[in-house]
Structures are given as structure tokens and as C-alpha cells.
Amino acid sequence: MTLSSTGSALDRWGFAEWVAASKRSNELYDPPVLNGLNDAIVDIDGRKLVNFAGIGFLGWQHEPDVLTSFTAAAADFGLVTGGSRMTAGISQPHRDVESLLCEITGRERxxxxxxxxLANVGFVNAMSARFSFAGGLGVDNTDMVFVLDRxxxxxMWKAAEKFGIGRNLLTFRHNDTAHLRKVLEKVRGRRVVVGFETVYSADGTIAPIGEILDLCEEFGAVxxxxxxxxxxxxxNGQRRFAREYEDLRRATFLMMSFSxxxxxxxxxxxxxxDAMQAFEMLSGTSMFTAAIQPPTASAIAYVLRRMLHDPAVVDNYLDRVDRLRSELTKTGCTINPTPTYITSIAIGSDEIAAQLRLDFAECGYLVPIFRYPAVKKNNAVIRLLLNARLSQDQLDGFIDTLAALKKKYDF
Ligand SMILES: Cc1ncc(COP(=O)(O)O)c(C=O)c1O
Structure with a gap:
């Protein structure tokens, strides 16, 4: 017998009604099930769709030599570390990734x-931890203040949930350093961490990194x-946003995702x-959960080395993004002004966004729609990440479909 969510104590949570209503309005849906690779073309229910939804946009994960690195490491180090980092240890590939990251970013550890x-959640935990071994010398940073870009x-929000808004969690308007200054003035003299992103995934903006770090230095904030x-x-030598990334070298901590x-x-x-060694224990998320699987760590190290060795791959990719942005502008679409590789096409209405996802799929395109709660209500966008493995013909087909749907829905 399988338990259903109706006719039980769970009824009072309202899941059944909410799921039914949200499915009727196409707001909630089952995720697509892919037959085969999540590549530039995906197979869903026997239909081939051109894929704009994969976030591994350079496609390294499909390269034969990357797969070889993965399978060789699976044979040498096994599939799992077998526990948390501090109890079961890590494998040599983890150490390789960590050494490479220090080399790339010029950081100590x-x-x-x-x-x-888990890195973000762990960071916030570690920076606000109270802990000592058996009553010995410890840390107590529970009174720290966290200042976050909105x-x-x-x-980051999830991690900071335990903080009191206005007391030890303050926010500044998105990318607004004049506002950040005002906020920092309010908490002058306290232990402060300023958290921000370099490239924002919904609007594709880049933070005023140098100005934020100048303020951190002026106010003694981490x-x-x-x-x-x-x-x-x-x-790493890329010409786009070179000044911002030169400034980034001054950030106390830098976080990265490999996805x-x-x-x-x-x-x-x-x-x-010292801080990184403390985080190993105080983050909780490196202490109480498993690490990256060893073959994945090996493949990450391999890809990082290839990227360092052949920066032209990224450069060529960014040239293609520039061309795509200019094609999109020609269709009359409103796209994000900052020319990062994250391209968002404004739609606005959440209702139209839900319908567009279906229409694109009907026409053969798997297109990611960012709507509430990923962005504010009725600020929906098509969040386009150009997949480097798509051909120009496939991109042209997408632009034509976009132009037709734009006309139909007037966004
Ligand atoms: C700005 C930002 N931080 C953190 C994450 C989480 O990274 P991961 O997918 O590796 O958990 C994401 C992923 O979308 C992100 O865009």
C-alpha cells in the first residue's frame, strides 16, 4: 500500500490542493525526464529539443578526455569518500582541486x-559560530553582522535565516554602493561580513567589485x-571585466561552484x-555531510587544468555570446544591459512566462524561464545560457521562434 497525502494528518498542510491548483495553471509541473545526455540536444519523451537549460554551458562534461579522467579516478579512488571529510578523509583528487584553486585565485587555502x-551555508555557519573543544579556548562570533546584497x-538567505533582520542581518540595494556605505555606517565598529555575488544569475549584472571592496577596507569589514x-x-587573463576581476583578488573570501x-x-x-582550517569544522557542511565524489573531483581538476592551458575556449564562447546578444537586440527583445554571458530576456508577466515555456517546448526548445520565486513577481525572464555545443543553425532557429512568440505575446 502506498500512502497518499490525502486522508491523513498531512491534509492540514494543504499540499494536495496547492499542487492541483498550481498544475492547472501550469505553474507547477513535473521535471522533464531526459532519455540520454543533458547536452545541447536533449531527448524528452522521444522528442528532440534544443537545450538552453543546462548550466554546464561549455560542455566539458561531455568531452572524452574528461570522461576518461572520471572513469580512471573511479577505478583508483572509488565512487565515494565513504563519510564526511573530517572522519573518512578526502582523496588525492580533492587535494588536487584545492591546490589548483589556491594557484588560480592566489589564496592560501x-x-x-x-x-x-553547501559552501555558502557553511560559510555563514562558520562565521557566526560559537564553539570550543571541551570548554577550552574557543570562538564566539554570534554577534557578527551580515550585510548582504538584496x-x-x-x-545565502537560507543560511542567514537565523539572523535577526535589522539586528545582525542588514541588506543593501542591489549593486548600490552608496546604500552599502549607509548600511556600513550604521554598524561601524562591529564585526561585519559583506556578502555579494560577482555575476548575478537572474539579471546578469556584475557587481561593482572594486567599490564594494574599497568600502569593506574602509570600514574594516570582511x-x-x-x-x-x-x-x-x-x-585569469580574460579581457572582459578584467578590471573587476583584478579587484576581486582583494576579497577576503571567494566562493565558486563547479556546476x-x-x-x-x-x-x-x-x-x-587559518580561517579556512577553522571552516573545515565550523561550517558544519564539510563536517556533517559527504564530500564531492572522488571521480568528480578528479574530473574537476582535469577541466581546471585544461581551462588554464587553453583560455581561447572561453574567449571564443564569449565572442559567440556577444553575437547572440546582438541578434536578440535585433528582434526588439529587451535584454539585460550588462554584457556578461548570462543573458536574460525580459518577459514580465508570470502567466505569459508559464505559457511561453510550453510554446517553446512545442516548437522544439527547452528554455529556462525564471519567474517567482527565482525573481520578483511579474518580473519573469528567459534566462538564456548559450550552450557552446549548439550550432549557429540551431541558434538561428531559436531566434526565429523567439521573434514569433514575442509577436504573439507582446513581451
Ligand atoms: C550565485 C550562486 N551561488 C550559489 C549557487 C549554488 O551553487 P551549486 O549549484 O554548486 O550548489 C548558485 C547556483 O545557481 C548561484 O547562482
């Missing part, structure tokens, strides 16, 4: 996590830059050695 989300990722989206796309440009899964934080 790195700590990998099973995902970027458009920060869900994981800085935490979530570079989940920009990691290995910008910096974007690297195309795999996992996350990390880099920073000063």
Missing part, C-alpha cells in the same frame, strides 16, 4: 564542498564574494589559511 550551496542567491557564476569565465563553467558538481571557498 581552499576547502571543497559537495555543492556551491539580490543574493537563495542559499568580504565574501560568491563567484559561482563568474569562476573561470572571467579573470557552471566547469560543467560538473561541487563548490569551494578559498581564503586565509
Amino acid at each position: 581552499a576547502l571543497t564542498f559537495a555543492s556551491g550551496l 539580490d543574493s542567491h537563495w542559499s 568580504s565574501y564574494a560568491d563567484d559561482a557564476n563568474g569562476f573561470m569565465v572571467y579573470g 557552471k563553467s566547469v560543467g560538473l558538481e561541487g563548490g569551494a571557498i578559498v581564503g586565509p589559511a
